[in-house]
Amino acid sequence: MSRGLLKRARVVAAAMQKGGVGKTTTILNLARAAALRGLKVLVIDFDPQGNTTTSLAAEPLVPKQLTIADAILPDEDEPEALADVVIKTIWSRVKVPDSEPERFGSVDLAPATLKPLAKAEKLINASSYGRESRLKQALQPVLGRYDLVLIDNAPALGILLMNALVAADDVFAVSEADEWSADGLAMLADTVKTAKEHYNPGLSWSGVLISRWRNTGPEKYWLQVIVDNFKAGPVWDKDKIPLWSSIKATLSAGKGMDESKEARLRVLARSYRRFVARWVHDEELTV
Numbered sequence: 001m002s003r004g005l006l007k008r009a010r011v012v013a014a015a016m017q018k019g020g021v022g023k024t025t026t027i028l029n030l031a032r033a034a035a036l037r038g039l040k041v042l043v044i045d046f047d048p049q050g051n052t053t054t055s056l057a058a059e060p061l062v063p064k065q066l067t068i069a070d071a072i073l074p075d076e077d078e079p080e081a082l083a084d085v086v087i088k089t090i091w092s093r094v095k096v097p098d099s100e101p102e103r104f105g106s107v108d109l110a111p112a113t114l115k116p117l118a119k120a121e122k123l124i125n126a127s128s129y130g131r132e133s134r135l136k137q138a139l140q141p142v143l144g145r146y147d148l149v150l151i152d153n154a155p156a157l158g159i160l161l162m163n164a165l166v167a168a169d170d171v172f173a174v175s176e177a178d179e180w181s182a183d184g185l186a187m188l189a190d191t192v193k194t195a196k197e198h199y200n201p202g203l204s205w206s207g208v209l210i211s212r213w214r215n216t217g218p219e220k221y222w223l224q225v226i227v228d229n230f231k232a233g234p235v236w237d238k239d240k241i242p243l244w245s246s247i248k249a250t251l252s253a254g255k256g257m258d259e260s261k262e263a264r265l266r267v268l269a270r271s272y273r274r275f276v277a278r279w280v281h282d283e284e285l286t287v
């Protein structure tokens with residue numbers, strides 16, 4: 001489906017309050033995979049750590065850079081338009097493979113930096129009305145410009161995550177197969193339930209992406225526990241993302257896995273195309 005046929009972007013949030021499970025890595029790979037399909041993608045860095053921003057921004061941020069924090073301030077603090085916050089990325093123009101005539105996808109970024117986003121979080125928490133819908137409101141005017149909005153969340157269950165869940169059409173968890181992640185998924189499912197019940201009944205649980213997989217015995221055990229216990233949505237246990245140092249190295253070098261010399265990485269890049277196809281249907285998508 002080409003962008004023109006979509007009325008507005010699909011908004012997809014990656015969540016898991018456990019840190020270091022692979023959320024940012026997943027968002028980067030999904031953004032790349034979607035751009036390779038010719039989609040217009042907006043990535044929202046919604047984590048004060050700003051890892052997505054560091055990985056994706058085409059230019060270093062300037063000292064007074066507008067960031068996502070400026071777009072979600074409570075009304076009395078005069079938020080900026082999200083469109084004015086968005087910057088170019090290393091993947092602003094990605095050629096669709098084998099397209100003739102040539103077609104291009106793109107990835108834009110609403111960047112984040114530590115202090116402003118931490119401060120915005122405090123201001124939102126202290127504000128009286130609409131604190132859960134700051135991101136939804138900020139996003140509304142730009143949804144027509146994109147096919148897919150991907151929100152990378154911090155490892156936390158606070159007001160920023162709630163804002164992401166209120167703004168999103170779909171949420172998926174990124175999880176390792178271990179005990180802490182299994183516990184974390186249960187808590188995350190409760191948070192998503194709260195978001196649905198109170199603010200966003202249309203929010204849909206896409207599933208659980210298993211990340212940093214090493215195929216160990218304990219992982220197999222905990223994966224089974226997760227599959228048996230997680231009932232909010234499917235666990236994507238057929239498309240597990242392996243723990244390979246070359247994944248990290250490729251992204252650190254500003255490359256997509258599709259550009260890697262390693263054949264297994266290029267194959268893995270196609271898994272992300274399958275994930276994208278779950279949210280943005282494309283009749284031509286052959287994965």
Ligand SMILES: Nc1ncnc2c1ncn2[C@@H]1O[C@H](COP(=O)(O)OP(=O)(O)OP(=O)(O)O)[C@@H](O)[C@H]1O
Pocket residue numbers: 018019020021022023024025026047049051153154155211212213241242243244245246247248
């Ligand atoms: N599949 C993988 N193979 C190898 N390294 C990976 C993989 N996934 C993630 N990593 C590495 O693991 C670390 C944590 O990953 P990442 O930053 O994506 O997690 P995160 O969930 O976004 O973390 P945080 O909760 O702090 O935001 C990073 O150094 C990343 O490069």
Ligand SMILES: [Mg+2]
Pocket residue numbers: 023024025047051152153
């Ligand atoms: Mg992260």
